Amino acid sequence: xxxxxxxxxxxxxxxxxxxxxxxxxxxxxxxxxxxxxxxxxxxxxxxxxxxxxxxxxxxxxxxxxxxxxxxxxxxxxxxxxxxxxxxxxxxxxxxxxxxxxxxxxxxxxxxxxxxxxxxxxxxxxxxxxxxxxxxxxxxxxxxxxxxxxxxxxxxxxxxxxxxxxxxxxxxxxxxxxxxxxxxxxxxxxxxxxxxxxxxxxxxxxxxxxxxxxxxxxxxxxxxxxxxxxxxxxxxxxxxxxxxxxxxxxxxxx
Amino acid sequence: xxxxxxxxxxxxxxxxxxxxxxxxxxxxxxxxxxxxxxxxxxxxxxxxxxxxxxxxxxxxxxxxxxxxxxxxxxxxxxxxxxxxxxxxxxxxxxxxxxxxxxxxxxxxxxxxxxxxxxxxxxxxxxxxxxxxxxxxxxxxxxxxxxxxxxxxxxxxxxxxxxxxxxxxxxxxxxxxxxxxxxxxxxxxxxxxxxxxxxxxxxxxxxxxxxxxxxxxxxxxxxxxxxxxxxxxxxxxxxxxxxxxxxxxxxxxxxxxxxxxxxxxxxxxxxxxxxxxxxxxxxxxxxxxxxxxxxxxxxxxxxxxxxx
Numbered sequence: 001x002x003x004x005x006x007x008x009x010x011x012x013x014x015x016x017x018x019x020x021x022x023x024x025x026x027x028x029x030x031x032x033x034x035x036x037x038x039x040x041x042x043x044x045x046x047x048x049x050x051x052x053x054x055x056x057x058x059x060x061x062x063x064x065x066x067x068x069x070x071x072x073x074x075x076x077x078x079x080x081x082x083x084x085x086x087x088x089x090x091x092x093x094x095x096x097x098x099x100x101x102x103x104x105x106x107x108x109x110x111x112x113x114x115x116x117x118x119x120x121x122x123x124x125x126x127x128x129x130x131x132x133x134x135x136x137x138x139x140x141x142x143x144x145x146x147x148x149x150x151x152x153x154x155x156x157x158x159x160x161x162x163x164x165x166x167x168x169x170x171x172x173x174x175x176x177x178x179x180x181x182x183x184x185x186x187x188x189x190x191x192x193x194x195x196x197x198x199x200x201x202x203x204x205x206x207x208x209x210x211x212x213x214x215x216x217x218x219x220x221x222x223x224x225x226x227x228x229x230x231x232x233x234x235x236x237x238x239x240x241x242x243x244x245x246x247x248x249x250x251x252x253x
Numbered sequence: 254x255x256x257x258x259x260x261x262x263x264x265x266x267x268x269x270x271x272x273x274x275x276x277x278x279x280x281x282x283x284x285x286x287x288x289x290x291x292x293x294x295x296x297x298x299x300x301x302x303x304x305x306x307x308x309x310x311x312x313x314x315x316x317x318x319x320x321x322x323x324x325x326x327x328x329x330x331x332x333x334x335x336x337x338x339x340x341x342x343x344x345x346x347x348x349x350x351x352x353x354x355x356x357x358x359x360x361x362x363x364x365x366x367x368x369x370x371x372x373x374x375x376x377x378x379x380x381x382x383x384x385x386x387x388x389x390x391x392x393x394x395x396x397x398x399x400x401x402x403x404x405x406x407x408x409x410x411x412x413x414x415x416x417x418x419x420x421x422x423x424x425x426x427x428x429x430x431x432x433x434x435x436x437x438x439x440x441x442x443x444x445x446x447x448x449x450x451x452x453x454x455x456x457x458x459x460x461x462x463x464x465x466x467x468x469x470x471x472x473x474x475x476x477x478x479x480x481x482x483x484x485x486x487x488x489x490x491x492x493x494x495x496x497x498x499x500x501x502x503x504x505x506x507x508x509x510x511x512x513x514x515x516x517x518x519x520x521x522x523x524x525x526x527x528x529x530x531x532x533x534x535x536x537x538x539x540x541x542x543x544x545x546x547x548x549x550x551x552x553x554x555x556x557x558x559x560x
Contacts, residue, residue: 002327008357012350019345087341091400094305094335095358096327253267253308 005097009105010112013079017113024075025117032067032121035059036128039185044129050187051218056129061211062184064125065146068118069179069204072150073171076110077158081167084158099245103155107241110151111144118143132215138223139214145230146207152237159244178204188220203229254282257408257439258304263313265299265463273299275463277313281408281441286434288454288471289443290553296463297443298338301410305335317408331359334401338412338443340393344386348377351385352399359404371399375429391422398429409433411442415449427453447553451475459556466556475546476518483514483525485532486541495535501528 017024040056047055083089092102125131133139154171161167182204188196199205209219210226219226243249258281265274273296281287289297302308304315306326315322317329343351352368372378375395380388385396394414401409411430415423423446430453434440444450450457451471458468467474490509501524504513516523532539 002360004357004360004362008354012354012357015346015350083343086343087337087339088343090307090335090337090341091355091358093307094330094333095355096330096360097358248309 002097002101005095006101006105006108009092009102010109013106013109014112016079016082017075017109024113025120028067028071028117029120029124032063033124033128035063036125040125040129051216053216053218054130057131057216058212059185060122060125060129060131061215062182062208064118064121064143065204065208065211066179066184067121068114068143068146069150069175069207070171071117072110072114072147073154073157073175075113076107076151076154077161077167077171078154079106079110080155080158081161085164099242102245103152103241107148107151107155110154111147114147114151115143118147134217135214139211142207142211142214142227142230145234146211149230149234149237152234152241156237156240156244159241160249178202179208183208183220203233206230254284256280257283257318258441259316260300260304261314261316263300263303263315264311265296265303265308266311273463274303277460277463277465279458279465279468281439282456284434284437284439285455286430286440286442286453288450288457289441289460290445290447290450290457291443291460292445295460297460298412299463300460301335301412301441301443305333305410306330307335327360331404332407334404334406334409336394336397336401336409336411336414338416340390340397342385342393342396344384346385347381348372348383348385348388348396348399349381351396352403355400356403361404367405368399368403371402374432375399391418394418394422394426395429402433406438408439408441411440413443413445415444415446423449459553461556474552480515481518482545483516483528484543484545485512485514485539486510486543487512488538488540491537495537497531497535498528501531 036056036059039059044054044056044059049055050058080089083092122131157170158167181199182202183199184204188199188205191199206221206226206229209221210223210230213219213221213223213226258279260277260279263274263277264272266272277296277300279300289300291297299308303310304317304322306322306329310323318332320328322329346354349368349372352372353363356364356368369378372381375398377392377395377399380392385393388396398411398414401411414430415426418426427449430440430442442449442454454471456469457471457474459466484506486507487510491505491512492509494503494505494512502515504515505511506513514525514528516525529539
């Protein structure tokens with residue numbers, strides 16, 4: 001195992017976060033805080049409690065997931081796409097590094113960045129809404145697993161993208177709608193029956209509800225179904241990235 | 254001398270069916286400066302990209318230090334440093350961090366003394382805290398060399414190291430390359446500047462349309478394939494050549510004050526003695542004689558044209 005290479009990639013990527021602090025950390029924290037203010041404090045005050053929790057508190061796990069998903073995808077897709085774009089990927093390809101080591105370096109850094117943003121958002125949320133976490137260890141586990149899974153997914157997008165447009169298509173056209181329609185801001189029961197059934201096909205529903213269960217011990221989906229869904233998606237992402245990088249898709253001729 | 258790089262029956266066809274290399278065989282000896290010459294699109298970059306692990310070969314094998322580049326990629330790649338053709342650098346990064354990053358990628362523990370030495374050797378030490386986008390083109394090229402040397406490689410590939418570089422900097426770069434060789438590094442460079450190969454390379458390979466045309470020592474190539482030009486300066490100008498000299502390959506130059514005679518150094522009779530005799534008989538008074546070896550450039554053009 002080339003530990004020095006993993007460390008080099010990891011800190012090289014973390015250094016990018018330091019250089020782009022506003023874009024990497026402040027921007028997602030600021031936009032999520034706006035959600036807390038508008039939906040939590042202002043509009044939330046007029047909405048009755050859901051499952052015994054105030055609306056402002058109810059949306060915290062969903063908004064946390066929304067940010068984790070988009071940040072993890074954006075961090076890692078950009079992290080691998082940028083060296084492809086500038087051409088500096090040559091040194092990663094020419095170095096004595098295995099595919100696994102490349103993935104650990106890039107994905108590990110991306111997941112760490114998302115985790116940092118997630119923790120800051122949680123702390124920020126306490127300024128606007130009342131927050132309780134019934135199962136903190138489970139919450140942490142889901143937080144780490146989500147960051148890793150979607151960083152892998154983002155890595156795959158960055159690996160296969162040939163231009164900036166392709167890099168943006170999946171996060172904007174697929175991920176954001178899935179997150180908004182995945183019960184981040186409402187419970188499934190609030191929807192008409194037809195749309196309830198449609199929502200069950202949205203994978204994000206299971207993630208958001210898993211996170212919500214760790215906070216309040218109540219959700220639309222059984223916690224085990226949520227955890228299994230997340231692990232299944234993680235496995236798919238691992239397989240996808242392993243195949244792509246071993247075959248050299250998007251990097252090697 | 255021991256071979257450091259050994260390429261056997263190497264071919265590469267890209268996914269768009271373009272055949273970049275066709276059955277290349279090549280041995281690079283330890284501690285030599287080897288130049289790969291060829292026009293644009295000849296396959297030079299593909300060849301070194303395969304050896305360095307950036308491009309996958311279609312057919313054939315490559316060994317670096319007796320290790321296979323696919324099976325033992327960690328052993329081969331850790332011996333190699335690569336300076337790419339394009340200035341592919343992360344523009345907003347600090348020089349020192351960027352060079353140290355490459356050392357880490359190659360699995361070497363941090364060594365600030367070594368990084369300091371390289372940056373000093375390449376006159377980059379005073380720029381170590383500068384962002385890469387603040388550097389001139391020549392400095393960026395040197396940063397790429399510093400990165401390639403950061404993990405102390407024994408084989409260094411330079412892909413067009415002096416492309417787009419001014420004459421002064423080019424000569425500086427040649428000095429850097431020669432110094433590296435003196436320290437025991439084997440250098441393989443691609444270039445389409447013949448002057449570059451002629452000035453620093455021990456051996457030259459000419460590659461065209463993916464095929465190796467010739468591999469030889471630079472001096473041998475010039476000697477064996479070279480034509481020489483004898484320039485005869487005259488006391489008085491001539492407008493036309495006398496009838497008795499029509500059988501020689503002569504050209505009137507220098508507004509009639511000189512005559513050039515092309516001859517083959519390898520032929521048994523160069524014809525110089527009889528030419529001078531015939532000139533004397535034709536009444537031409539000689540002022541001075543001068544001979545010049547054909548440049549590698551002329552040889553190269555001839556070789557590529559023949560193919």
